[in-house]
Amino acid sequence: DQQVKQNSPSLSVQEGRISILNCDYTNSMFDYFLWYKKYPAEGPTFLISISSIKDKNEDGRFTVFLNKSAKHLSLHIVPSQPGDSAVYFCAASDDNYGQNFVFGPGTRLSVLP
Amino acid sequence: NAGVTQTPKFQVLKTGQSMTLQCAQDMNHEYMSWYRQDPGMGLRLIHYSVGAGITDQGEVPNGYNVSRSTTEDFPLRLLSAAPSQTSVYFCASSLRAGPSYEQYFGPGTRLTVT
Numbered sequence A: 001d002q003q004v005k006q007n008s009p010s011l012s013v014q015e016g017r018i019s020i021l022n023c024d025y026t027n028s029m030f031d032y033f034l035w036y037k038k039y040p041a042e043g044p045t046f047l048i049s050i051s052s053i054k055d056k057n058e059d060g061r062f063t064v065f066l067n068k069s070a071k072h073l074s075l076h077i078v079p080s081q082p083g084d085s086a087v088y089f090c091a092a093s094d095d096n097y098g099q100n101f102v103f104g105p106g107t108r109l110s111v112l113p
Numbered sequence B: 001n002a003g004v005t006q007t008p009k010f011q012v013l014k015t016g017q018s019m020t021l022q023c024a025q026d027m028n029h030e031y032m033s034w035y036r037q038d039p040g041m042g043l044r045l046i047h048y049s050v051g052a053g054i055t056d057q058g059e060v061p062n063g064y065n066v067s068r069s070t071t072e073d074f075p076l077r078l079l080s081a082a083p084s085q086t087s088v089y090f091c092a093s094s095l096r097a098g099p100s101y102e103q104y105f106g107p108g109t110r111l112t113v114t
Helices: none
Strands: A010-014 A019-025 A032-038 A045-051 A056-059 A062-067 A072-077 A086-093 A107-112 B004-007 B010-013 B019-025 B031-037 B043-051 B054-057 B064-066 B076-078 B087-094 B109-113
Touching (some): A019 A032, A019 A086, A019 A107, A032 A062, A045 A062, A045 A072, B019 B031, B043 B064
Parallel strands (some): A010 A107, B010 B109
Antiparallel strands (some): A019 A072, A032 A045, A032 A086, A056 A062, A062 A072, B004 B019, B031 B043, B031 B087, B087 B109
């Protein structure tokens, strides 16, 4: 049973519009969340993170929102650019010491020019 | 500064063969880890190391061995390859253990076991 779910395998958005990628989790002990971006034939790269003491974290065009009661987080990209086209992974951890993250299956974002 | 490097990029093995996937980092990172990625699934942790001489199991360790004799290198050994080990393997490193430390991933090794 997947503890971290990304129910949309793919998403297409027009350039300049907002992209919203969603992630749900089942383990209430998760207290740290990250988003990674992955291009084909490359390893994932870190995008943005949020700890459970916050409900929002912003970095330039990227904002992550956390709703602990709903066990839901979302990544907003505004404005979307063609270079944002990639697979986005949500990851969660309940391990304050290690890096033992549980990853979701990913959402493929296509930003259309 | 090459970051995290992995060799080989591609490998085909027959069932029962053994091999070692190489991973090296030049950032003096304490923490290193191995993940596998299968279609429709997220990355799953195989083994990790919090420093030279220290390794531990992740979520899916069966069929794999690791060692960490130096800070730089963290090889992953497949003892007797099985078709279920067909996957893309990623090595990652971070300065220290802890979720707030950014993980840097290598480009991956695509392994096929026939």
